[in-house]
Amino acid sequence: MESATRNNALVEKLESRSIKPTAMRLLVLEYLVQKDEAVNLSDVEQHFKNSDRTTLYRTLKTFEDKGLVHEIHDLSGSAKYALCADDCSCAYPEDVHVHFYCNSCKKTYCFPDRSVPSISLPDDYHPVSGDFVINGVCPTCRN
Ligand SMILES: [Zn+2]
Numbered sequence: 073m074e075s076a077t078r079n080n081a082l083v084e085k086l087e088s089r090s091i092k093p094t095a096m097r098l099l100v101l102e103y104l105v106q107k108d109e110a111v112n113l114s115d116v117e118q119h120f121k122n123s124d125r126t127t128l129y130r131t132l133k134t135f136e137d138k139g140l141v142h143e144i145h146d147l148s149g150s151a152k153y154a155l156c157a158d159d160c161s162c163a164y165p166e167d168v169h170v171h172f173y174c175n176s177c178k179k180t181y182c183f184p185d186r187s188v189p190s191i192s193l194p195d196d197y198h199p200v201s202g203d204f205v206i207n208g209v210c211p212t213c214r215n
């Protein structure tokens with residue numbers, strides 16, 4: 073894609089979630105779009121070596137607050153983030169979907185089109201969000 077066109081698409085993606093498109097946010101979004109696995113704060117820091125850690129953290133948190141990314145908790149122990157689908161509103165249980173954590177390469181994959189069946193809870197337990205992570209071996213590590 074031509075770079076101006078790509079940049080417009082990124083600006084639109086931010087604006088569709090009411091996020092002001094600053095240069096930093098556009099760069100972080102571009103990075104997330106290119107990744108096919110979820111990323112944690114250290115991944116983002118390593119990619120943007122000259123940027124301040126707090127700024128990067130705030131950028132991810134803004135994305136999360138506005139529903140552009142969702143947080144995933146896997147066995148790695150550090151929170152990871154993946155882009156939300158355009159029609160995602162991070163609602164429970166409609167937008168809860170499967171994540172896959174590879175025990176070998178420690179990567180986490182997001183499968184927005186694999187929804188999770190709604191689980192009935194005991195009376196008076198009010199669900200707000202849910203994490204669904206399956207552990208195993210990814211195709212790259214199997215080969
Ligand atoms: Zn793997």
Ligand SMILES: [Zn+2]
Nearest residue numbers: 154182183184
């Ligand atoms: Zn996901």
